[in-house]
Amino acid sequence: MNNFLNLVNHQTDSFLSFISDKTNIIILSHSLPDGDAMGSSYSLGFALKALNKKVKVLCHDPFPKKFTNILGEFPNDNFNYPDAVITVDVSSPSLFGDSLAKYVNKIDICIDHHKSTSKFAKYNIVYSFAASTCEIIYRMILRMGVQITQNIADCLYLGIITDTGCFLYPNVTENTFLTAAALVKYGAKTAKLNKIIFNTKSLEVINLEHAVMSTLRFFINNKCAIVTCSEIMKKRYPLKDTDVFKISHLPQTIEGVLIAITLEQRDDFYKVSLRTVDDIDASFLCSKFGGGGHLNAAGCKIRGNVNEIIHKLVKECELYLDEYFKNAK
Numbered sequence: 644m645n646n647f648l649n650l651v652n653h654q655t656d657s658f659l660s661f662i663s664d665k666t667n668i669i670i671l672s673h674s675l676p677d678g679d680a681m682g683s684s685y686s687l688g689f690a691l692k693a694l695n696k697k698v699k700v701l702c703h704d705p706f707p708k709k710f711t712n713i714l715g716e717f718p719n720d721n722f723n724y725p726d727a728v729i730t731v732d733v734s735s736p737s738l739f740g741d742s743l744a745k746y747v748n749k750i751d752i753c754i755d756h757h758k759s760t761s762k763f764a765k766y767n768i769v770y771s772f773a774a775s776t777c778e779i780i781y782r783m784i785l786r787m788g789v790q791i792t793q794n795i796a797d798c799l800y801l802g803i804i805t806d807t808g809c810f811l812y813p814n815v816t817e818n819t820f821l822t823a824a825a826l827v828k829y830g831a832k833t834a835k836l837n838k839i840i841f842n843t844k845s846l847e848v849i850n851l852e853h854a855v856m857s858t859l860r861f862f863i864n865n866k867c868a869i870v871t872c873s874e875i876m877k878k879r880y881p882l883k884d885t886d887v888f889k890i891s892h893l894p895q896t897i898e899g900v901l902i903a904i905t906l907e908q909r910d911d912f913y914k915v916s917l918r919t920v921d922d923i924d925a926s927f928l929c930s931k932f933g934g935g936g937h938l939n940a941a942g943c944k945i946r947g948n949v950n951e952i953i954h955k956l957v958k959e960c961e962l963y964l965d966e967y968f969k970n971a972k
Contacts, residue, residue: 647770647818651779654768655786658752661766665726667697671750673733674703674740675914675942678805678840681706683731683754683776685717686798690780690789697722703740713832713839714798727751732776732802734760734935754779759926759935774814777802781822793830800831801840808892809841812939848890851880855890855905862957863964868894869904869953877908891916902928902960906953912946915956923967931959 662668670688672680680702688698697720728749733739734757736747753764756779758771773779777799784791791799803823807815810823827833844852851872858871870893895903895918902923905916915932918940919925925941932955934943945952 647772648782650770651768651782652786654766655783657766658768658783659787661752662691662694662696662727665696667720667722667725668699668727668729669725669746670698670700671728671730671733671739671743671746672700672702673738674743676702676704676706677732678710679775679777679802680732681710681714682798682800682802682805683780685714686777686784686795686802687729687731687754687780688717689792689795689798690784690787692720693789694787699725701743703742709839710801713836714794714801729754730764731755731780732757736761736763737933754783757926757935757937759930759941772816774812774816774819775802775806777806778819778822781825791826791829793832796826796829796831797836800826800833800836804836804840806937809837812937814937814939847880851876852890852893854880856893859894860953863902863961865899866964867902867904867957867960868897868900869906869956870894871949872905872907874908892918894918895920901964904956906949908949909944912944913949913952915943915945915952917941917943923963928959928963932956 668691670684672684684700688700691698699719700717728746729752730750731754733753734755739747750764752766752768753760753762754768754776756770756773756776760769762769768779770779781799784795800823803819807819854876855870855872860869861867862869872890891905894900894905901920903918907914915929915934917925917929920939922938925939926936929935929941929943932943932945934941936942
């Protein structure tokens with residue numbers, strides 16, 4: 644852990660040196676944003692504002708309402724041209740979305756924790772052993788000398804709990820708990836955030852879960868489970884959020900399932916949320932389709948007919964598991 648802190652401190656010093664003469668800064672996160680994307684964008688944005696910078700937080704898709712209901716909308720400053728462009732929680736420029744594609748070759752600093760990060764920026768602050776990007780940004784803010792307000796603490800805590808499943812996933816480390824404990828000290832509304840994110844469901848979500856589970860299919864001797872959330876279902880049971888965070892966990896709760904996949908139909912593609920157990924690499928599987936993520940939680944986008952998509956996914960999972968069990972012998 645001391646080595647991690649030393650590295651972050653050193654890179655934060657370089658980061659501060661780089662932005663010292665910069666006034667207008669844009670922060671980008673990935674499309675279909677999750678809690679870590681929003682939490683890291685907001686917390687870094689507020690910290691930079693405390694250093695008298697003008698900041699815009701941009702994302703191709705709206706941040707989910709369940710998050711903005713807690714944190715509000717980021718108060719973007721007005722400026723036309725940025726002096727610096729920073730990405731947070733983005734493993735590849737392909738995840739920006741069409742509206743932010745113009746920044747693909749203009750990234751100055753990438754701050755991220757995905758092991759699949761392609762290190763596409765001029766300067767990359769990437770630690771794959773951090774459970775969330777917010778973990779890294781917390782240490783950076785301390786080094787920046789910015790006071791951690793309750794608002795910043797809430798943003799950081801949101802990123803940590805969503806990327807760890809409220810400390811359930813195996814990516815949790817000693818540093819994760821120490822960071823969360825510190826955020827409690829800074830006033831993070833932990834009970835409220837935990838309840839809203841993990842223990843509150845609307846009637847629409849309950850009905851949608853029922854509909855989604857009716858599509859449950861098993862493959863590879865019941866080691867792989869797949870459910871589908873169609874556009875028809877979402878229209879019948881409208882969600883307030885822009886993602887399926889509350890249903891993506893459903894197939895992974897089934898005993899014996901090693902790979903759980905949720906397909907959510909979007910305009911002209913399916914959003915794939917893939918969850919695994921133990922050391923089965925979800926990020927590797929999603930990388931086969933241009934996506935990425937973490938060891939046990941990853942995602943990608945695939946265009947095509949749903950049955951064709953399922954066939955492609957099952958084929959890759961079967962090949963992976965064959966090799967996995969062969970190496971385990």
